[in-house]
Amino acid sequence: MASSEVEPAKTILLTSVANTIERFPLREGSFSYGTAGFRTLWERLPSVVNRMGILAALRSRAKGGQGVGAVVTASHNPIFDNGVKLVDPDGGMLSPAWEGYATRLANASQYDVLLTVSDIIEREHIDLSTVGKVFIARDTRPSGEILVDGLLEGAKAVGAHVEDLGVLTTPQLHYAVRYSNLNSKSSSLQGYMENIVTAFRKLVELNPKGSDVKIDPIKVDCANGVGAIHLKHLAEMLSPLAEYRIYNDGTEGVLNEGCGAEHVKSLQVYPIGLDAAPNEHCCSLDGDADRIMFFYNNGETSGHAEGDGFKLLDGDRMASLLAGFIHNFVLEAELDKELSMTVIQTAYANGNSTSYLTGQLKLQVMCTSTGVKYLHAKALEHDIGVYFEANGHGTVLFSDKALQLILAGVESNPDPDSSKKARSFHILLQLSDLLNQAVGDAFSDMLAVQIALLYRGWSYIDWINCYSDLPNRLAKVRVRDRSIVKTTDAERRCVSPPGLQDVIDRMVKEVSKGRAFVRPSGTEDIVRVYAEAETNKLVDELSNGVIAAVFEIAGGVDGKQTHKSSK
Numbered sequence: 001m002a003s004s005e006v007e008p009a010k011t012i013l014l015t016s017v018a019n020t021i022e023r024f025p026l027r028e029g030s031f032s033y034g035t036a037g038f039r040t041l042w043e044r045l046p047s048v049v050n051r052m053g054i055l056a057a058l059r060s061r062a063k064g065g066q067g068v069g070a071v072v073t074a075s076h077n078p079i080f081d082n083g084v085k086l087v088d089p090d091g092g093m094l095s096p097a098w099e100g101y102a103t104r105l106a107n108a109s110q111y112d113v114l115l116t117v118s119d120i121i122e123r124e125h126i127d128l129s130t131v132g133k134v135f136i137a138r139d140t141r142p143s144g145e146i147l148v149d150g151l152l153e154g155a156k157a158v159g160a161h162v163e164d165l166g167v168l169t170t171p172q173l174h175y176a177v178r179y180s181n182l183n184s185k186s187s188s189l190q191g192y193m194e195n196i197v198t199a200f201r202k203l204v205e206l207n208p209k210g211s212d213v214k215i216d217p218i219k220v221d222c223a224n225g226v227g228a229i230h231l232k233h234l235a236e237m238l239s240p241l242a243e244y245r246i247y248n249d250g251t252e253g254v255l256n257e258g259c260g261a262e263h264v265k266s267l268q269v270y271p272i273g274l275d276a277a278p279n280e281h282c283c284s285l286d287g288d289a290d291r292i293m294f295f296y297n298n299g300e301t302s303g304h305a306e307g308d309g310f311k312l313l314d315g316d317r318m319a320s321l322l323a324g325f326i327h328n329f330v331l332e333a334e335l336d337k338e339l340s341m342t343v344i345q346t347a348y349a350n351g352n353s354t355s356y357l358t359g360q361l362k363l364q365v366m367c368t369s370t371g372v373k374y375l376h377a378k379a380l381e382h383d384i385g386v387y388f389e390a391n392g393h394g395t396v397l398f399s400d401k402a403l404q405l406i407l408a409g410v411e412s413n414p415d416p417d418s419s420k421k422a423r424s425f426h427i428l429l430q431l432s433d434l435l436n437q438a439v440g441d442a443f444s445d446m447l448a449v450q451i452a453l454l455y456r457g458w459s460y461i462d463w464i465n466c467y468s469d470l471p472n473r474l475a476k477v478r479v480r481d482r483s484i485v486k487t488t489d490a491e492r493r494c495v496s497p498p499g500l501q502d503v504i505d506r507m508v509k510e511v512s513k514g515r516a517f518v519r520p521s522g523t524e525d526i527v528r529v530y531a532e533a534e535t536n537k538l539v540d541e542l543s544n545g546v547i548a549a550v551f552e553i554a555g556g557v558d559g560k561q562t563h564k565s566s567k
């Protein structure tokens, strides 16, 4: 574009931005684009969401018009919260370099919005002759419909074509964005569904034990959220091969209230309305279906009615099951010399899961900071990257090199029945289709776990018997200013406030298998304290000691702690 044309184009764009933001006045308070985008009470969000529409369109134009996504969701949080998160053209989280723009835009006065937009156009060398493309989706929150209007307006004001995909799970939106920019798969919702259904069916057929097997039915708590809508459809497509019994489908209960992945994980109790008979396979999705927790009732009574016999299989368990399962086929396909495979965890992974992965399965394990974007980025550095947060976010990524080698193996061994090696190539290919390559996805994770258990002939009991979790505690401490707490070494060590880490080190040294760390939450105004040790007694001592130290050294407020749970 000739430079003389730039200024008028920019003036038109800024006028259009000025018009849209005027309709969505800034609310009180400050906003920060954190681990999960922006999240707060929905009434505070109209201006933020409108500005994220503007930013999504700018991001798309900066990427030469590739599709970008914006999803309106507050995941596992209460129904009156909402949020907005942007999705990059590869289907992953917004580039960290743009998170700063997001925060700046969200807090800017009306006038500063124009300056910020102008600044982004200059810095990112945005060619104003490109047209942007923005995909929008939302979860089932009633406020979503209102907020989406602002998002739509913002994106259109910056000259983007907007496609409102309606009520989708967060991973479905990530998938749509990714494949709208790649031509390898259909990016439509139907395309998403057919892709995982086909991969699942083929994997059942490829089972080395034969395809005439019974898949254990699974009870799925959908947290009264968007997962229920799409799981109903998925269940119809997979019937009668597999059976999904849907609970908390949103027809009666309230989103995330007494149910969902966060509820079962933090309280270690069954979701409301789901009666788990001993050893029945169950799981819980969160409100936007990007994470999943598995659980069962082991039949023991503990006098704690809500959680009697409750046994949780979390993200660490998924990492170890799927990593071991996939590695086995990598070995059988004789790809282990050519492909690097790594499991990525965060500091919240139970120490015994890490020992199992490295000691028993002989796999490489790496640790990153909390937040899917960090795990995802690290996974991309490897040919096969298995990443899971303990709380159930995660997937398995296959590099282009891995896919090429697997495809070449399938092409030179078209008959999976010809050898174990041949079958392994076919299985790996289908697993790479089943597992969402854009982001962690409760549906594809659930189906992948079912396949791994099916092939192994395992129940949840066999799965849980791989290792036993070290007793652990996760607590929240409210402090005056959590930004003074700074960490290093993938958040495992605290460098500020001074002296805190020394105290933690001294306490950890005193307990067998002790480990503890503190970090400021990226999503709540609190400091998180994690501790684990060999016994419940020791972990309580360690956890309480560290909580007290944080309170004293980091400026605690509101009593010693606000919340504590065992994982």
Ligand SMILES: CC(=O)N[C@H]1[C@@H](OP(=O)(O)O)O[C@H](CO)[C@@H](O)[C@@H]1O
Residues within 6 Å of the ligand: 035, 036, 348, 370, 371, 372, 389, 391, 393, 520, 521, 522, 523, 524, 528
């Ligand atoms: C200990 C923990 O579960 N932390 C969660 C939580 O982050 P915090 O930064 O700890 O608030 O929310 C993130 C976004 O959903 C999720 O990625 C992460 O795992």
Ligand SMILES: [Mg+2]
Residues within 6 Å of the ligand: 075, 076, 286, 287, 288, 289, 290, 291
């Ligand atoms: Mg979620």
